Amino acid sequence: MISQQHDAVSVENLVVQYGTVRAVGGVSFAAQAGEVTIVLGPNGAGKTSTIEVCEGFRAGASGEVRVLGLNPKSQRHLLNARMGVMLQGGGVYPSIKVGEVVRQYCTLYGKSVDPNALIETVGLSGLQNRTWRRLSGGEQQRLSLALALAARPDVAFLDEPTSGVDINGRDIIRHIIKNLANEGCAVIVATHELDEAERLADRVIIFDHGMVVANSTLDDLRSGKDEIRFRSPTRFDFVALSAHIGADVQWVADSGEYTVAGTADARRIAALSQWMADAGAQITDLRAGQQRLEDVFRRLTNEGGK
Numbered sequence: 001m002i003s004q005q006h007d008a009v010s011v012e013n014l015v016v017q018y019g020t021v022r023a024v025g026g027v028s029f030a031a032q033a034g035e036v037t038i039v040l041g042p043n044g045a046g047k048t049s050t051i052e053v054c055e056g057f058r059a060g061a062s063g064e065v066r067v068l069g070l071n072p073k074s075q076r077h078l079l080n081a082r083m084g085v086m087l088q089g090g091g092v093y094p095s096i097k098v099g100e101v102v103r104q105y106c107t108l109y110g111k112s113v114d115p116n117a118l119i120e121t122v123g124l125s126g127l128q129n130r131t132w133r134r135l136s137g138g139e140q141q142r143l144s145l146a147l148a149l150a151a152r153p154d155v156a157f158l159d160e161p162t163s164g165v166d167i168n169g170r171d172i173i174r175h176i177i178k179n180l181a182n183e184g185c186a187v188i189v190a191t192h193e194l195d196e197a198e199r200l201a202d203r204v205i206i207f208d209h210g211m212v213v214a215n216s217t218l219d220d221l222r223s224g225k226d227e228i229r230f231r232s233p234t235r236f237d238f239v240a241l242s243a244h245i246g247a248d249v250q251w252v253a254d255s256g257e258y259t260v261a262g263t264a265d266a267r268r269i270a271a272l273s274q275w276m277a278d279a280g281a282q283i284t285d286l287r288a289g290q291q292r293l294e295d296v297f298r299r300l301t302n303e304g305g306k
Helices: 047-055 076-082 098-109 115-121 137-149 167-182 194-200 218-222 238-245 266-278 293-301
Strands: 007-018 021-032 036-040 062-067 083-086 155-159 186-190 203-208 211-217 226-231 249-252 257-261 284-290
Touching: 007 047, 007 186, 021 047, 021 186, 021 203, 021 211, 036 047, 036 167, 036 194, 047 062, 047 155, 047 186, 047 203, 076 083, 083 137, 098 115, 098 137, 115 137, 137 155, 137 167, 167 186, 167 194, 194 293, 203 218, 203 293, 211 218, 211 293, 218 293, 226 266, 238 249, 238 266, 266 284
Parallel strands: 036 186, 036 203, 083 155, 155 186
Antiparallel strands: 007 021, 007 062, 203 211, 226 257, 226 284, 249 257
């Protein structure tokens, strides 16, 4: 594995054009060895185009991209042996059997990866003779992950790895991703699943309208403000509540929650609870602390207002 002191992926001022349409407008970021970097963004935000350039599947109009110090387009033949790629669509021949395709990939990469052990790692033991088309969606995802792992990669690009996967399969995939990073691999995960992102991320990069709008560790991204969140089945005057506790109380229609921005300390929680009790308004699901990744994402991409 590569040294954890150097960027495994480096993107500088990347521009991607489709005819007259600029899909990516000069983005820069880095992903390091030994970390899980989560790439988020609404549909059409530019994240997929950017990752395809990093994988060598697409050329940028301008800018510089290096993966393990190599140009992923012109030096793809050197990069292939060290890079694992998991495509959302799978890219597997429908009639091929699980054991057959895993053995082929292990042989192709020549990294002495035991295909039977790899199949067991992704939780597909007993399905070696089943064809791709007969696998469930979650099993197909885990097989695609196995094929990426056959490279024993120094850098791995994983597209929606937990999409369509049941809870047990998700546990397996999370464990694999964490182990990859612990072994020194740079793991770049593109996903729409914010809960999964929050469970996995060391660093989060958020795209919106072809630009990077956030690039930070998960802890730093969520620590911008504390907040109190609660639900109430009772109608109440939240303007009056705001004045009483000295903080802005807002209704978030998408989540069905009220949020209180600012310090989420015990004194403010007590004042809120007492005012609600005096007003005859019930509180349910009261939580306090750091904002969630979902809230950060909505705020930065204006998803809540779309």
